[in-house]
Amino acid sequence: MxxxxxxVWMLxxxxxxxxIHRDLNEDITDLEDEKAYYxxxxxxxxxxxxELSTEDGIEKLAxxxxxxxxxxxDIYIIEYEDSLKLDNKDE
Incomplete structure (x- = not known):
């Protein structure tokens, strides 16, 4: 007895x-996933x-x-129909 x-007390x-060990292992897994993401x-x-350390890279970004x-x-901006945000309330 x-x-x-x-x-029971120990478990x-x-x-x-x-x-507590299960919770800590879950936390470790989450932190390792975060670490990989960062x-x-x-x-x-x-x-x-x-890329931005060169003049060409800065010009391209600008x-x-x-x-x-x-x-x-002169600069012409061409937008395609599928890239425009249309307000379709009928759908």
Whole structure:
């Protein structure tokens, strides 16, 4: 009887119980997934920084994202029908 009470105490109520270990293992898994995500983001940022470290990269970003242009230059923005946000209330 004492062994059963001791086993129940150790498995459920103790500060090192299996329930706490299961929760901690889930937390570790979540943190490892987060770590992998942030490492991937760091690699993307390093590539972007490397690309922006050249004059051509800065010019490309300015033209594509901010629609900047050189003097005496015209820019035409072509939008395709599937890229436009249409307000279709009939659907």
């Amino acid at each position: 004492v062994l059963v009470v001791f086993a 459920i109520f103790d500060s090192n119980s299996l329930l 490492r991937n983001e760091i690699e993307k940022d390093k590539k972007a920084i490397k 033209r594509e994202k901010y629609y900047m242009k050189k003097e005496n230059e």
